[in-house]
Amino acid sequence: MNLSKISVRYAKALFQLAEEKGLLDEISADLKLLMNASQSILEFQDFLLNPILPLSEKKAILHKIFSAKLHPLTFDFIDLLIKNNRLSFIESIARQYNERYKDLKGIIEVSLTTAIPVDIAVQEAIFKQIGLKASQKIDLEENINPDIIGGFILKIEDHQIDASVKTKLNKIKKELVKNTIVVK
Secondary structure: OOHHHHHHHHHHHHHHHHHHHOOHHHHHHHHHHHHHHHHHOHHHHHHHHOOOOOHHHHHHHHHHHHOOOOOHHHHHHHHHHHHOOOHHHHHHHHHHHHHHHHHHHOEEEEEEEEOOOOOHHHHHHHHHHHOOOOOOEEEEEEEEOHHHOOEEEEEEOOEEEEEEHHHHHHHHHHHHHHHHHHHO
8 A cells, every 4th residue: 555545544534533523733742742852862762663672662652651641542552553564654654644734624724934043023124025924823943043144045845035145145146157268
């Protein structure tokens, strides 16, 4: 079976159950926590993918780590993944679930990269200039990257606006190099 189909099917089933029980927000938060742990903690990812560790031990460890943090429905879902030997798909299932969640709630995923931290007024000015309304629900990920020198790089779902000083300087450099070569 196609790996993406597995993730989509599990995510869809969990989403429908969470929607029926009125737990969409709680389950979304739980899955974000699990996905962040999987992405940022190498040992956790190794633990999830470890084929040697018995499933019962994985279950016990997950329950011990997350007992106070996750909703019981999320634990039931994790137990199902363990039972069906699908725990390695948790990150892609979480991603699929949260895509459905954002579609339903009308949330726009935005990533803003700046050279220095900016306050909310500057963020709102940037959003207004590109046509995002303050009333829209925005899931903002802020990144600081001094290498861009100034300006910003804004990613809105699949689109990117690069208004960084570094990019502008690189364009000028390419033009100068191109014109220098032509003159010789």
